[in-house]
Amino acid sequence: MSESVYTTARASASELRPMARRRSVVEHLRELGGYRELLANLTRKELTVRYQHSMLGFTWSMLQPVFLLIVYTAVFAILGAGFEKFSIWVLCGLLLWTFVATTLLTATTSITENASLVGKVKFPRAVLPLASVAGALVHLALQSIAFAVVLGVTRHRVDWVYMPLVPLAIVTATLVVAGIAVIVAPVNVYARDTGHLLDLLVLGWFWATPILYPFFLASTTLENNGISRWAQMANPFTPIVISIQRAIYGSSTEIGTDVSLIPDESVWWYAAWLGAIAAVALVVLAAALRLFDRAEVNMAEAL
C-alpha cells in the first residue's frame, strides 16, 4: 500500500455542495462533460458485450451494408423496379436510418435496463441515453467504412463538391436523435410501453423519409393533392438524407438520364438546410436536457 498523501486540507479546501438540485442546461452540460469518460466506457461496454461471444465481432456490423447492397441489387434487378445504381441510392439513406432507429430503440430502454445502476450509483443519468447515441454512432462509422470500400471496389464516382455535406448531415442527425433520445428515455421510466409506441413511430417515420423512393416521387404525389413539395422538408431527416444522396449517389438526376430525383441545388443550399435543422435540434436538445433534469429527481424511486 503506498503512502497516502491525503490531508483534511483537501476536503477543507472544497466547498459544501448540495447533492441534488435543479441544474441549468449549461450546468447540466458541464456536468455531463465531466463524465465523458463514463460515456466512453458505457459505449465501449455496450459494444463489447454485444459482440463478445461472436467470432466475427465488429465485422458483423461491417458486413451488414455489403449484404444489404447485394440484396437490394438482386431484388430490384429481378423486380425490374428502381433505377440506375438504385442499391447505392438506397444505402445512402438506409445506413443513416439504421443509425436513427437503433439509437431511438436502445435509448428508450437505456434507463429502465440499468435500473439497478440508477438505484445504487450517483451519476448524471443523461449519460445513459447519450451512450446509446454514441454506440449507434460507432456502428454507423463501421458501416460507412464498409460502404466506402464497396463504393471504391465498384468504382462508383461520388460528387466531391458535395461530400462535405456527409459529415455535416451525420452531425445534424446525431443532434436530432440525441434530443429525442434524451426525451424518450425518462418517459419510458414512467410509462413503460413508450418503446412500443416508438417502434411504430420509427416505422412511419422511415416511410415518410425519402429513403426507398426519391424526393421528387413524393413531391409529385404531394403536388397532385395540392400540397407544396417543400412540406417534406418539415421532416428533419429529409434534408439530411437528400444531402447524403446528393453527395454519394453523386447526381441530382438518375445517373445517365435527366430524370430528377432530388432538388438540383448548390452545396450551399443543402448546407443551409442542414444548418437550420441543426440549430432547431440544438434548441430541442437543450429543452430535452431541461426536461430530463426535472425527471431525474424521482428517477431512482420510479424504477
Next chain:
Amino acid sequence: MESIVVDGVSKTFRIATDPADSLKQRLLRFRRANYEEFVALRPIDLTIEIGETVGILGHNGSGKSTLLKCIAGILTPTTGEVRVRGRLASLLELGAGFHPDLTGRENVYINASFYGMSRRDVDKVFDEIVDFAELAQFIDEPVKHYSSGMYVRLGFAVAVNLEPDVLLVDEVLAVGDEAFQNKCIGRIRQFQDEGRTIVFVTHDVETVRHVCQRAIVLDHGHMVIDSHPSKSIRVFREYLHAHTPLHAAAELSDSPVLFTDVRVSHANAGTRRHLLPGEGFTIEIDVETTHPVDQPVLAVEVCDSAGAPIFRIDTDGLGTPLGRIEGRRTLRVDISNVELLDGEFPLNLSLSDRSTGRIFDWREGSDSFEVANPTKATGLVAFDVTVKEQ
C-alpha cells in the same frame, strides 16, 4: 468543519396502489393516479464533521438506507437538502455497476468512471486496487465467474482507492470473509487517521462499537438518538429485545435513574467461579436517581453464549412490583435452580417506567454467570435422568 450537512431532510415515497405503468393508463387517468404515501424519513438534521466516522443503526424499513441514498445524491429528498464537501464514494450494493460479462479489469475502469475518474487517474491506482482486492490472477476473468466475496472485494477496493473525502458504506462488508473484513476495517481505520469522513449503515452493532465515534439510530424514519456508539447501541438493542417504542428509549440521555454497579455472586463464590447445575445465584444492582422514580420495572434476561435470550422476566411479570426509588439503592435479584449445563451466560438488565415504557437504563451482556457441568450430559438444559430395566 462540516463534511456532511443534512438539513431538514425528509423523504416520502409515493406508492401507486394501482400502478399506471402503461402509457394507456397514463393517458386515460392523466394526473389522477392513486397513490399511497409512505413516509420513509421524517425531517432529519444531522451534521457530520470532517474526519468523523458515523454508524447508522436501524431495522429494515427504519429509513437508514433511504438516508444514505439521500446523502449519496441517488434519491432526492422530499424536503430539505444535503450538502457534502469534497468527493464522495458510495458502496451501496456489492458490485453495483459491474457488468457480469466484462472482466474485472474492464469493470474497475467503468466503476471508477461512475465517480467521474478518468482512465489516467485509474491507471495510477489500478495495481493497488487489484492488490487490495487480492484478485491478481482473476482480474482478466469475466466477473460473472467471481464469488460474491470477490465481488465485494473488488467493489470495496475501487471505492477506497479513489481517494474519496466521504465514504458511504451500506451493509456490504458483511459478505466478505473474516480476513477481508479485517482488512476493510484496517483500511477504514487508515481513512480515519487520514481524516476522511465515513458513514456506514449496518445491523452489526459490534462493527459500530469498534469503528465509529458516533452512532445514530433510526426508527420508522425518526432519528431516535445521535450519540456515542455505546449509548446508541444500548438504545438500539433495547428496542430489538423488548420491542419498546424507540422514541421512549431515546430519552436515556437525561434519565432520572441509572445503574451505577452490578455484581453477580453465588453461595460458593469464595471457592469457585462457576455454579453447578441446579445451584442459584444473586444479582445486586446499585442504582442512583437524580429524580425519584415511582413505578420502575426491572427486567432480567438470561442469554445463551451466542447472546440470544433464553429467559426473560420482569418485576411486573413476577407479581412483585418495585416501589418508588429515590437516592442510592441496591436491588437484589435471586435466581435459584439454574438447571443449565456448561457455559457462560450473559445477562441483560433493564429498568423502565411501567406506565410509559420509557427505558431508564440498560446493561447488555456486560454481566454474566458461569456454569460448569460435572456430568457427561451435553446441551443447554440440565435434566435429571435415570435409566433402569422394568
